[in-house]
Amino acid sequence: MAGPGHERSGTLTIVGDVRLDIRSMLPAGALADTAADTDLFAPMTLTVAGTAANLASFAVQHFAQVNVIAGVGDDFATAGIRDHLQRLGVGQHLFGKPGHANATTVILRMGDGARVMVSSDPSPNHLLSVEDIDTVAAVLAASDLVFTEGHFLRGAASRPAVHHLVDVCAGLGVPVCFDLVPHDLAGFVPLAELAPLLARCSVAIASAQTAAALLGRPGAERQDDGFAWWAAEQLTRVVGADTTWLIRWGPTNIEQVVSSRPGAAPRAYATGYELAAEKTAYGDRVAAAELWCWLNKVDLDAAMLGHAGGARGQDG
Template sequence: MATPRPPAGWPGLDGAAERRFALLVIGDAGIEVRASLPDVRFADLSADRLCYAPARALVAGTAVNLARCAAGYFRRVGVLAKIGDDGYTPVIRRELRRIGADDHLLVEAGAPNGVSVMLRDRPRGGGPGVRLLVVHDEPPGRRLTAPEVAAASAAIEDADVLVADGYSVLSPVSRAALDEAARIAASAGTRVAFDLVPHDVDARLPASDVLPALARADLVFSEAPTLARLLGRPAPSRADGVRALLPVLDREVPGRPLWLLRFGATSLERVLAYRRGRPPVEYATGYRDGVERAGFGDRLASCELYWWLSGG
């Protein structure tokens, strides 16, 4: 599992010198509005406030965000997502073309595209600030079906790795679609990576709905506190607490996935990599004060996926 260099050292956070492998990501695709509020803290607000700050609208969602970063590492990147049918639909397709990702989008006739709003307030003491994320409550991705995934089986079979995330588990419909995707991948020898989000998934679903997705994965990304809470354990922030979680993973989750457990002051500074039967390896992610937080997790995941497929 271990290599002499951690992922942030090789291939690095800015892309790979040689693009290799094929990645297919299943997840959300939609429109997001982002803004950072340089002179406002949410905790200080007691009345309506007008703020002028840098704001932008972009094509985003878990699948698009990862694909955008993965395009700097992988020879081929594809996005399998269910989207709406409105004026944003051609915008989403155009963005996939721009980043060089294969379009495996499924359009739900008459449905609006999902829209999210992300606001980050002024940080306290040099931290990243508090993020408020408001997401369309029933985006099209929650209605991706198992037959629709089966119809896209060729794209899964042609990939070296299939990446999915926990937002697909939130709906029974898309959860069944994820089950079908994992089944197809296993039959084809395509590896499966799973990102355990949202970070409060433990408050949204019982562990029994989430653990099967972890058991089917060959690699799991997770903030260590999220995984610990899901398993009914105290949320760790230090390496010793994360290491204490490893026997629990061995007991609760079958198989031998590679766990990439993120932890630290903001659950992003360090990773403990662990696979059953092998000693854990700890490394720094490269995140520190002054590094742009938005999108860093997807940069890191793309880097780690390439590292893993290369023998890391």
């Protein structure tokens, strides 16, 4: 992605998942025979990742200050996680969870086809508590925008914590962006339960796949923007608030975005994903630019997205 083309400004605080990613590219069909043990040899990478770490790595291009609030384990990887965030130059507010390993995801891609992803569960982030959130109230108060995400809704401790986070930010007058991940979010949190939470958020991000499941139409998403427009309208109706919806759609749920907010003309834009040389964590690349633009009330442009198409207005 090209440089942002603007002066860095504002403070973004990210309350999200930090984990290790182990990635490997395998030949197409390498795991087709699952009935027998298979030994494979392929290049592998080990990186600090997760929503918080990935988003922070791109947000530092746009925001003058970026903070990360997350739960971490107490194993050998913790020092590496802290070093990684320090190199990024972000403020660290990490809550160690004794007796718990850091979260890990193994990602295997077969050629140009589908991926197999296995994530450790539970994660230290599932132990983030209401008390932890209260500890960082001053950090939240000094923020221009707070970002958080749906993985916290999996944990018995972190579910009330993320609700408390949104309440605290609302009381402080700090806007919140909520990312509706993972894609199977509807399987453990129905839209009726999410709606009051999202009504207190200023921005919500969802893939067309996630939106379809939440709206009771799993598999209804199509590879054109018709469903994305419809989903944004329906989510606005159900949530009933002045929330800006960013609905991602396309073959891999990132190629296109529909942006919709009550009282404003809806817009659609390409993200440049197809042209990107590096596609890993591309959704976080786009989100970092989108959040800066939302905060500064400007439209995304080609310089931010790193492709010629730019964002385009479109009537819904």
